[in-house]
Amino acid sequence: MMIVPGRSKKAQGASLSMVPIFLLVLCVMGSMVLVAHRAAMRQEAFELDREKRQLAQSLGFEAENLLAGVSRDEGLGELFQAQRSKEQAERLLTAFNRRQATDYSVMINKSDGQIIAESGEIETFPARSSYIRALIDASRMRGLDATTIGIGRESRVMQDGQSVLSLATMPIGRSIIFATARPLGSAGLRRLSTMLAIPNLRLVPGLSDAKTSYAIPGLNGTEHLSLVWNPSRTAAETLADLAIFGLIASIVIAVIALFLFRRMRHSTEAILMREAKASHEARHDPLSGLPNRAVFCEALAENIEDLPNRDSNIAVLLLDLDKFKDVNDTYGHAAGDKVIVDFGNRVRALLRQTDVIARLGGDEFAVLQSGIRTHLESNRLAQAIIDAANRPFQLEGASAHIGVTIGISFAPDDGMDVATILRAADTALYRAKNEGRNRFALYEHRMTEAERIRKLVDDELRGAIDRDELTLVYQPQVHADSGKIASVEALVRWRHPTHGLISPATFISAAEERGLIVPLGEWVMRRACQDAGRWPGLRVGVNVSAIQFRQANFVELVGRIMTEYKIEPGRLEVELTEGVLVEDADQAEAAMMDLRSIGVKLALDDFGTGYSSLIYLRRFAFDKIKIDKSFLDSMEATGESAILVHSVVHLGRALGLEVTAEGVENEEQRRFLQAVGCHFLQGYLFSKPVSADAIDEMLRTERGESAVLPVVGPPSAITPNAA
Ligand code: C2E
Ligand code: CA
Ligand code: CA
Numbered sequence: 001m002m003i004v005p006g007r008s009k010k011a012q013g014a015s016l017s018m019v020p021i022f023l024l025v026l027c028v029m030g031s032m033v034l035v036a037h038r039a040a041m042r043q044e045a046f047e048l049d050r051e052k053r054q055l056a057q058s059l060g061f062e063a064e065n066l067l068a069g070v071s072r073d074e075g076l077g078e079l080f081q082a083q084r085s086k087e088q089a090e091r092l093l094t095a096f097n098r099r100q101a102t103d104y105s106v107m108i109n110k111s112d113g114q115i116i117a118e119s120g121e122i123e124t125f126p127a128r129s130s131y132i133r134a135l136i137d138a139s140r141m142r143g144l145d146a147t148t149i150g151i152g153r154e155s156r157v158m159q160d161g162q163s164v165l166s167l168a169t170m171p172i173g174r175s176i177i178f179a180t181a182r183p184l185g186s187a188g189l190r191r192l193s194t195m196l197a198i199p200n201l202r203l204v205p206g207l208s209d210a211k212t213s214y215a216i217p218g219l220n221g222t223e224h225l226s227l228v229w230n231p232s233r234t235a236a237e238t239l240a241d242l243a244i245f246g247l248i249a250s251i252v253i254a255v256i257a258l259f260l261f262r263r264m265r266h267s268t269e270a271i272l273m274r275e276a277k278a279s280h281e282a283r284h285d286p287l288s289g290l291p292n293r294a295v296f297c298e299a300l301a302e303n304i305e306d307l308p309n310r311d312s313n314i315a316v317l318l319l320d321l322d323k324f325k326d327v328n329d330t331y332g333h334a335a336g337d338k339v340i341v342d343f344g345n346r347v348r349a350l351l352r353q354t355d356v357i358a359r360l361g362g363d364e365f366a367v368l369q370s371g372i373r374t375h376l377e378s379n380r381l382a383q384a385i386i387d388a389a390n391r392p393f394q395l396e397g398a399s400a401h402i403g404v405t406i407g408i409s410f411a412p413d414d415g416m417d418v419a420t421i422l423r424a425a426d427t428a429l430y431r432a433k434n435e436g437r438n439r440f441a442l443y444e445h446r447m448t449e450a451e452r453i454r455k456l457v458d459d460e461l462r463g464a465i466d467r468d469e470l471t472l473v474y475q476p477q478v479h480a481d482s483g484k485i486a487s488v489e490a491l492v493r494w495r496h497p498t499h500g501l502i503s504p505a506t507f508i509s510a511a512e513e514r515g516l517i518v519p520l521g522e523w524v525m526r527r528a529c530q531d532a533g534r535w536p537g538l539r540v541g542v543n544v545s546a547i548q549f550r551q552a553n554f555v556e557l558v559g560r561i562m563t564e565y566k567i568e569p570g571r572l573e574v575e576l577t578e579g580v581l582v583e584d585a586d587q588a589e590a591a592m593m594d595l596r597s598i599g600v601k602l603a604l605d606d607f608g609t610g611y612s613s614l615i616y617l618r619r620f621a622f623d624k625i626k627i628d629k630s631f632l633d634s635m636e637a638t639g640e641s642a643i644l645v646h647s648v649v650h651l652g653r654a655l656g657l658e659v660t661a662e663g664v665e666n667e668e669q670r671r672f673l674q675a676v677g678c679h680f681l682q683g684y685l686f687s688k689p690v691s692a693d694a695i696d697e698m699l700r701t702e703r704g705e706s707a708v709l710p711v712v713g714p715p716s717a718i719t720p721n722a723a
Contacts, residue, residue, distance in 0.1 A: 021257055021260075021261050022257070024257075025250075025253055025254060025257050028253065029246070029250050029253070032246055032249070033246060036238075036239060036242040036246065037235070037239060039238075040235035040236075040238035040239045040242065041235050043235070043238055044231070044234055044235040044238070047231070048211060048212060048231070051196070051198050051212065051214075051229070052214050054196045054198070055192075055196065055198065055201075055214045055227055056214065058192055058195070058196055086116065086117050089107055089116060089117035090117045090118065090119050091119075093105045093106070093107070093117055093118065093119035093120075094119040096119075096180070097119055097120055097180075100180065102120070102180045103120050104118070104119070104120025104180065105118065105119055105120060105178070105179065105180035106118040106119075106120075106178075106179050106180070107172070107176050107177070107178055107179075108176065108177045108178075108179065109175060109176065109177075110175045110176060110177050111175060116176065186202075189201045189202060189203065189227075193229070198229045199229060199230045200229050200230040201227060201228075201229040202227070202228060202229070203225050203226070203227060203228075204225070204226050204228055205224075205225060205226075206224055206225075206226065207224050207226055208226035208228050210226075210228050211231070212228060212229050212230065212231045213226045213227065213228040213229075214226065214227040214228075215227075282294075283295045285358075285359040285361075287337055287340060287341065287359070288340055288341050288344040288359050289344075290344050290348075290357055290358055290359040290365075291356065291357070291358040291359075292358060292359065292360070293358060293360045293361070293366075295356075295358060296356060296358035296360070296366050296368065297418050297422075299356045299358075299368055300314075300316065300356075300368055300418050300421065300422075301418050303368060303370050303411075304411050304416060304417065304418065304421070307411060307412055307416070310371070312370070312371045312372055312373055313372050313373070313410050313411060313412065313413065314368065314369065314370045314371070314372065314410070314411050315368075315369040315372055315375075315377075315378040315381075315408055315409070315410050315411075316366060316367070316368055316369075316408070316409050316410075316411075316421050316422065316424075316425045317366065317367040317369065317378065317381065317382055317385070317406050317407070317408050317425065317440075318360075318364070318365075318366050318406065318407045318408075318422070318425040318426055318428070318429045319347070319364065319365040319366065319367065319385065319404050319405075319406050320363060320364050320404065320405045320406075320407075320429055320433070321339075321343065321363035321364075321389070321402050321403070321404050322389075322402055322403035322404060322405055322437045322438050323401070323402045323403060324336065324339065324340075324362075324363040324402055325363075325515075326402075327339050327393075327400045327402060330400075331395055331398060331400060335395045335396075335398075335400065338393070338395060339393045339395075339400055339402060340359070340363065342393050343365075343388075343389060343393070343402075343404075344357065344359060344365065346385075346388040346389070346391075347365065347367065347385055347388065349388075350381060350384050350385060350388065351367065351369075351381075354370050354371060355367060355368060355369050355370065356368040366422075366425075367381070367385075369381060375408075375410065375442065378408050378410070378442075379408075379440070379442075382406045382408060382440035383440070385404060385406060386403070386404055386406065386438060386439065386440065389402055389403055389404035389438075390402075390403055390438070403437060403438030404438065405429060405432045405433050405437045405438060405439060405440070406429065406432060406439075406440035406441075407425045407426060407427065407428030407429025407430065407431070407432055407440070407441055407443065408425060408428055408440060408441070408442045408443065409421050409422075409424035409425035409427075409428055409442075409443040410442075410443070414443050414445075424443040425443060426455075427443055427455065428440075428441045428442055428443040428444070429441070430454065430455050430458070431444070434454065453499075453502065453506045453507065453510075454506070454507075454510045456496070456499065456502075456507075457506075457507045457510035457511060457514065457516075458510065458514055460496070461494070461507060461510070461511055461514070461516050461520070462516055462519075464494055464496075465519055465520060465523055469494055469495050469496060469497070470492060470493070470494055470495075470520070470523060470524075471492075471493050471494075471495055471691075472490045472491065472492055472493070472524065472527050472528060472531065472692070473490075473491050473492075473493055473689035473690055473691055474488035474489065474490055474491070474531070474540075474689060474690060474691075474692060474694075474695045475488060475489045475491060475682060475687060475688065475689040475690070476488050476682070476686055476687050476695070476698065477489065477541070477660055477680040477681065477682040478680065478681055478682070478686050479679070479680060480670075480673060480674045480678050480679055480680060480681050481674065483686070484702060485538065485695075485698060485699065485702060486538075486539065486680050487538060487539035487540065487541055487573065487680070488535070488538060488539075488540055488541065488695055489540075489541040489542075489543070489575070489682065489689075490524060490527075490528040490531070490540060490541065490542050490543070491504060491543070491689045492504050492508075492520070492524050492543075494507060508545065512545055512546075512547050515547075517545045517547050517548055518547065518548055518551060521544060521545060521548035522548075522557065524542060524543075525542055525544075525557070525558065525561055526561055526564075526565075528540050528542045528572075529561050529562060529564070529565040529567050529572065530565055531692045532565065532567055532571060532572070533565055533566070534692060534695075534696060535695065535696075535699060537571075538571075538699070539570070539571055539572075539573050539601065540571065540572060540573065541573040541574075541575050541603060542572065542573070542574055542575065543575045543605065544574050544575065544576055544580075546576075546577065546579040546580040546583070549576060549580045549588070549591065550580075550583070550584070550587070550588075554591065555591055555594040555595055555598070558572070558574070558595065558598070558600060559598045562598065562599075562600075568599070569598070569599020569600075570599055570601060571599075572599075572600050572601065573600070573601040573602070573603050573623070573624065574595060574600055574601070574602055574603070575603045575604075575605040575626065576592075576602060576603070576604060576605060577604075577605045577606050578604070578606070578609075578616060581616050581620060585619070588620070589619070589620060592620055592621060593621065596621060601623040601624065602620075602621065602622045602623050602624070603622065603623065603624040603625070603626055603660070604616065604617070604620075604622045604624070604625045604626065605626050606626065606628045606662075607625040607626055607627050607628055607648065608627055608628045608630070608631050608644070608648065609628045609630060614651070617651070617652075617655060617657070618655075622657060623657065623658060624657055624658040624659070624660060625648070625652050625657055625658075625659055625660070626660045626661075626662050626682075627645060627648055627649075627659065627660065627661045627662060627678075628662060628663075629662045629663025629683075630663075631644065631645050631648075631661075632645070632661065632662075632663050632664065632665070632669050633663070635669070635672075642672065645661070645672075645673070645676065646676045649673075649676045649677050649678050650676075650677070653677060658679045658680065659677075659678050659679050659680070660678070660679065660680040660681070660682055661673045661678045661680070661681050661682070661683075662682050662683065663682070663683050663684075664681045664682060664683030664684075664685045664686070665683050665684050665685050666685060667685070669683075669685070670685055
């Protein structure tokens with residue numbers, strides 16, 4: 001029923017925005033894992049490569065070590081010297097072995113590869129000689145020397161299949177090669193393992209499948225030993241380490257992301273809420289929470305647009321509360337607000353889900369009823385709304401009674417656009433108001449002239465004062481005897497830019513109903529007093545409506561205006577009707593006394609149209625009575641009125657009042673009124689109401705010439721029946 005912005009949709013949007021953040025975190029973490037994995041794999045491969053290279057080198061390095069020892073040995077020279085004696089040489093070799101902690105050393109004749117001398121634990125290397133020989137043989141093909149055998153670069157599986165022999169060779173002199181060897185037993189392996197930081201290095205027979213293995217070919221090329229070790233740091237291990245770090249990092253990132261996200265969502269939500277609130281406020285009446293005019297018009301436009309697709313009609317009901325101003329005036333604005341809210345709720349309870357209610361402003365509401373098939377449905381709803389409005393409204397310590405007037409229009413019957421439909425409903429509302437309020441009316445295509453003008457007053461009179469569309473005309477009251485102008489009565493006119501001159505008879509009562517009579521009356525009073533300055537000594541009559549007269553500050557206002565325009569006492573005459581006196585006679589009396597005290601004359605207007613005129617005459621201190629035109633009108637038809645006029649004039653005179661007859665249109669009337677002793681006459685016979693300039697002209701003529709006014713003749717056929 002109420003149109004609210006899609007807040008939930010936006011909130012959903014806010015929660016959706018979490019997804020990209022988590023996807024981002026996931027991507028970052030995923031790439032971290034990938035990078036880590038790659039790095040670990042590379043590290044592992046690199047490490048493996050290093051270990052293998054180092055092993056390959058180190059097996060030779062062992063030999064180099066030996067050789068380095070040998071090269072620094074003091075006994076090398078002796079050894080060289082002693083080479084011709086096998087025993088001596090072997091002794092020296094033994095000593096060398098002991099000193100250098102080598103297991104085996106040998107001297108070889110460079111030219112034929114024969115062993116000159118050897119020393120060492122031959123049993124450890126049962127095949128050493130054949131191995132060495134094979135080595136030498138192989139080398140000899142390339143020319144036997146230390147270089148070709150390879151210094152510190154030889155390591156081969158020995159036939160025991162358990163250990164590796166490190167062999168160091170170097171040339172001594174021109175004909176001898178000196179070689180020395182040390183097996184890599186478990187102690188050697190441990191040493192190597194520590195030195196190279198290759199954990200748990202050990203020998204296994206055969207070729208190993210393990211990645212961390214280094215094959216050492218046997219002498220015969222088929223027999224192998226494998227050096228295996230525990231991988232120093234497998235990728236899995238690295239990854240496990242990284243995983244812990246990654247986990248911690250992920251948790252930190254996730255927490256930060258969550259924190260940021262929550263903050264973001266918080267501020268997003270705040271912004272969305274602010275937005276939603278602002279948009280709600282822009283589209284809703286803050287007091288009742290009901291949609292406003294803009295929303296209503298949107299909904300109406302949408303419904304009209306959709307009409308061709310449906311076989312139903314829509315109705316617009318314009319609601320205007322009756323007596324709402326009284327509630328405000330009597331119980332205060334808080335009470336008025338409560339009535340508005342309660343009324344809105346009562347109407348809402350009568351509507352269907354698809355209907356729309358809006359508050360257009362003040363005490364005006366609108367209802368959009370869609371999907372109706374007959375006007376009866378709208379009539380029923382309107383009656384239900386009226387019944388709801390007529391139930392008392394509970395206020396603090398009081399209950400308020402109001403009513404509601406409703407105008408109804410239909411689409412497509414009364415129009416197919418928002419403006420037309422609303423105007424039609426407004427016209428119907430107008431009619432309902434004029435028919436007496438607290439009822440509903442349907443729009444009818446034709447509208448009476450009176451309705452159009454009353455509506456015009458409603459819509460435009462307020463602005464008319466500001467736009468200076470009002471003007472005053474003056475109608476003279478002449479002395480019945482001399483025909484000279486005694487006073488003028490100010491009568492207001494509305495010069496409407498399109499409708500031309502509008503008579504006060506049509507808009508005064510509408511202005512009273514709409515509360516516009518007070519500013520209008522003030523304007524008239526001011527302008528009349530201003531114009532009075534042009535006619536010294538002439539009395540100026542001003543019509544004052546009952547509502548205006550009852551304003552608390554009325555007398556004060558008149559006093560102020562009189563001072564402002566320097567109006568002497570007795571120059572201003574206020575014309576009042578009986579209506580002024582009916583409601584609060586005491587207050588009226590007091591105000592009248594006050595007016596008199598500031599020199600204002602009082603005339604009882606339209607005398608004879610009320611019902612207890614004589615009572616007023618006795619009680620209230622009038623200076624003048626103005627006999628209503630209707631008397632003269634009926635005088636022509638019946639003689640009775642003539643008698644009445646006669647007695648009224650007599651009575652007035654007896655009470656010491658001045659008597660004016662209004663609406664004098666012909667000579668007979670004038671003669672009669674003069675004959676019965678009426679003091680003043682006013683009517684078309686003398687002059688229609690005219691502009692101030694025209695009055696100037698008349699006064700000038702009067703002063704210069706003897707008679708512009710008709711000559712007073714003998715009494716007419718209408719004579720008062722003296723019975
Ligand atoms: P009213 O006070 O009785 O004013 C006399 C009305 O009779 C005027 O109509 C005047 O033009 C009209 N009239 C005068 N002589 C004749 C005549 O010989 N024959 C006919 N047929 N009519 C004549 P108007 O000016 O249309 O005013 C109508 C009513 O509007 C006035 O009746 C008065 O009650 C009210 N009115 C006019 N001006 C004001 C104003 O400034 N303030 C207030 N509160 N009411 C005003
Ligand atoms: Ca009058
Ligand atoms: Ca009158």
